Amino acid sequence: MRLRNVCFGIACLLVMAITSSCENKSHNFKEISEEEIEYGDLPVPVQTSFQSSEYKDWELQEVEKVETDRGTLYELEVESPDDKHLEIYFDQQGKVIATE
Numbered sequence: 744m745r746l747r748n749v750c751f752g753i754a755c756l757l758v759m760a761i762t763s764s765c766e767n768k769s770h771n772f773k774e775i776s777e778e779e780i781e782y783g784d785l786p787v788p789v790q791t792s793f794q795s796s797e798y799k800d801w802e803l804q805e806v807e808k809v810e811t812d813r814g815t816l817y818e819l820e821v822e823s824p825d826d827k828h829l830e831i832y833f834d835q836q837g838k839v840i841a842t843e
Contacts, residue, residue, distance in 0.1 A: 770841035788837030
């Protein structure tokens, strides 16, 4: 009986951790779907904005086209030289919508 309670408690903690990490986004839009794309497939304004940003020298890890409840956004995941990770969301005009 005690082992069962411990296992239930661990399962509850895991569910809470997974749920909070999925909901702990700092942006104010809901992601519906995402698709990995090539950097060259980004709209030119997004490429221009990224290339002129403070993150232009960070290593580009991943590029995604994200469908949201606010329309299409583009997510660039970058890594700094000291291993900091950042996701930058751009709209189609190249405006930064959110970072996390």
